[in-house]
Amino acid sequence: MKNHISYIVILLYLCVGCTPEKAQISIPVAARSLIPYPNEVIPADQGFLIDANTTIYAGTNLESQAIAQQFSSRFTKASGITLVSVNESKLATNSIHFVLDSAAKEITNDEGYLLKITPDRMIVRAKAMPGLYMGLQTLFQLLPDEIEPDAMHTDIVWGVPGVTINDAPQYAYRGAMLDVARHFFSVKDVKRYIDLIASYKINKLHLHLTDDQGWRIEIKSWPKLTEIGGTSAVGGDQGGFYTQAEYRDIVAYAKLHHITIIPEIDMPGHTNAALASYPALNCDGIARPLYTGMKVGFSTLCVDKELTYKFLDDVIRELASLTDGDYIHLGGDESHVTSKQDYNVFLTKAQAIVKKYGKNVMGWEDIQSAGISDETIIQHWTNADIATLGAKQGASVVLSPAPKTYLDMKYSKDTKIGLTWAGVTPIDNAYAWNPASLLKDVPASQIIGIESPLWTETVVDMEAIEYLAFPRLIGHAELGWTQEKNRSWESYLKRLKSHQNRLKIRKVNYYQSPLLE
Numbered sequence: 001m002k003n004h005i006s007y008i009v010i011l012l013y014l015c016v017g018c019t020p021e022k023a024q025i026s027i028p029v030a031a032r033s034l035i036p037y038p039n040e041v042i043p044a045d046q047g048f049l050i051d052a053n054t055t056i057y058a059g060t061n062l063e064s065q066a067i068a069q070q071f072s073s074r075f076t077k078a079s080g081i082t083l084v085s086v087n088e089s090k091l092a093t094n095s096i097h098f099v100l101d102s103a104a105k106e107i108t109n110d111e112g113y114l115l116k117i118t119p120d121r122m123i124v125r126a127k128a129m130p131g132l133y134m135g136l137q138t139l140f141q142l143l144p145d146e147i148e149p150d151a152m153h154t155d156i157v158w159g160v161p162g163v164t165i166n167d168a169p170q171y172a173y174r175g176a177m178l179d180v181a182r183h184f185f186s187v188k189d190v191k192r193y194i195d196l197i198a199s200y201k202i203n204k205l206h207l208h209l210t211d212d213q214g215w216r217i218e219i220k221s222w223p224k225l226t227e228i229g230g231t232s233a234v235g236g237d238q239g240g241f242y243t244q245a246e247y248r249d250i251v252a253y254a255k256l257h258h259i260t261i262i263p264e265i266d267m268p269g270h271t272n273a274a275l276a277s278y279p280a281l282n283c284d285g286i287a288r289p290l291y292t293g294m295k296v297g298f299s300t301l302c303v304d305k306e307l308t309y310k311f312l313d314d315v316i317r318e319l320a321s322l323t324d325g326d327y328i329h330l331g332g333d334e335s336h337v338t339s340k341q342d343y344n345v346f347l348t349k350a351q352a353i354v355k356k357y358g359k360n361v362m363g364w365e366d367i368q369s370a371g372i373s374d375e376t377i378i379q380h381w382t383n384a385d386i387a388t389l390g391a392k393q394g395a396s397v398v399l400s401p402a403p404k405t406y407l408d409m410k411y412s413k414d415t416k417i418g419l420t421w422a423g424v425t426p427i428d429n430a431y432a433w434n435p436a437s438l439l440k441d442v443p444a445s446q447i448i449g450i451e452s453p454l455w456t457e458t459v460v461d462m463e464a465i466e467y468l469a470f471p472r473l474i475g476h477a478e479l480g481w482t483q484e485k486n487r488s489w490e491s492y493l494k495r496l497k498s499h500q501n502r503l504k505i506r507k508v509n510y511y512q513s514p515l516l517e
């Protein structure tokens with residue numbers, strides 16, 4: 001026993017003042033698949049090795065500490081190694097730094113970041129939290145694939161390529177849309193979608209909360225919307241809805257991932273679920289039957305009734321109180337049984353109500369006919385001329401051209417789920433277009449981003465969501481983030497091919513396109 005103790009003392013003595021030897025590591029940055037591809041990537045010879053002696057430093061800012069914590073906990077889960085958190089940056093070699101520096105001049109954008117990896121340190125620097133979060137996503141992509149949740153791998157060398165990355169997004173709005181009205185998806189499913197899209201720096205999740213087939217958000221002042229209108233879904237499948245507490249939970253979860261939820265109440269058409277719940281909302285005072293088919297364009301709120309605007313006011317007031325972002329989406333598409341004049345009267349009033357509750361209006365391009373302000377975002381989906389008329393009124397434009405971005409379009413004629421009304425959209429077709437030149441008469445400065453809608457008439461579960469969204473949504477994320485000069489189908493395809501392994505590790509039910517072989 002005595003001998004044993006002195007042996008330990010000698011070892012400690014030998015190590016006083018020494019830094020544990022680190023193996024050198026050299027991994028080409030091209031060996032990692034960065035998607036979306038950053039603005040500037042400058043490779044260096046020697047990379048960084050994370051080992052049991054690596055420390056992590058995030059300064060005194062609680063928010064950057066939270067980012068460091070996200071890194072540590074994912075790393076520990078994947079590796080079994082616990083990283084020691086330190087509070088003194090300058091001393092530590094073999095350390096990982098998350099630095100929030102609001103004065104950083106070289107970073108021009110709140111979502112921008114600088115990432116520098118040398119043998120001694122890995123530093124992620126940003127001027128605002130969104131940037132630090134985006135840098136964290138890139139850092140995860142620079143680690144071995146096994147950093148992807150959810151298994152532990154104790155046999156991995158946790159090497160990171162030497163590199164300097166200076167990055168910022170091309171567009172501020174990088175969105176996905178999930179239709180939870182045609183089929184309902186649980187809070188758990190929505191959170192899984194958030195987890196997945198956040199990895200690709202998508203920062204908006206538009207939830208299509210109401211449609212003919214279902215009303216999915218609790219409105220306390222109009223409880224039958226969910227008691228009745230929440231019970232149906234396409235094909236007679238099970239309905240459902242989010243309580244306000246559940247919805248707040250989704251909003252908070254999204255916020256942790258630097259994603260803003262944009263809620264849509266589609267109106268004055270696409271409202272059968274509301275018209276089935278409250279007879280008085282119909283012009284004839286007769287409730288409509290619940291609808292489980294797939295037709296569009298047959299329903300409308302009653303534009304002449306005062307009650308319609310009381311209803312709208314209550315719905316928007318409650319929804320605004322649940323919304324942390326600036327925008328509420330009013331839909332406005334395919335109101336085929338509302339007269340043009342009624343449509344414009346209705347949307348003028350609806351827009352005023354959104355403003356009254358402190359939010360700005362987003363809507364499908366169709367809403368431009370009512371007159372829109374330059375604070376409005378219109379979402380282009382089918383008619384370039386109509387979207388251009390909206391842009392001429394000063395509105396910002398989000399691009400969701402159906403043949404390119406509608407994730408419910410089939411990959412090929414043989415795809416089992418999905419629709420084909422806008423064509424079939426293989427993965428190269430989804431990627432190979434340029435947002436800046438899609439609408440030729442709209443100045444590039446008014447295009448604020450792109451969004452990939454997933455309509456769910458034929459989509460019944462999370463597996464189907466993943467099948468249609470992945471990998472096309474990953475390509476859209478690159479279109480939204482990466483500058484045109486850094487994009488090419490060949491480069492993207494190469495990266496996506498090796499990125500598949502991460503999708504497999506995360507058990508994403510993605511479409512294994514023949515193009516990926």
Ligand code: ACM
Nearest residue numbers: 333334364381402
């Ligand atoms: C839409 O696809 N009706 C916006």
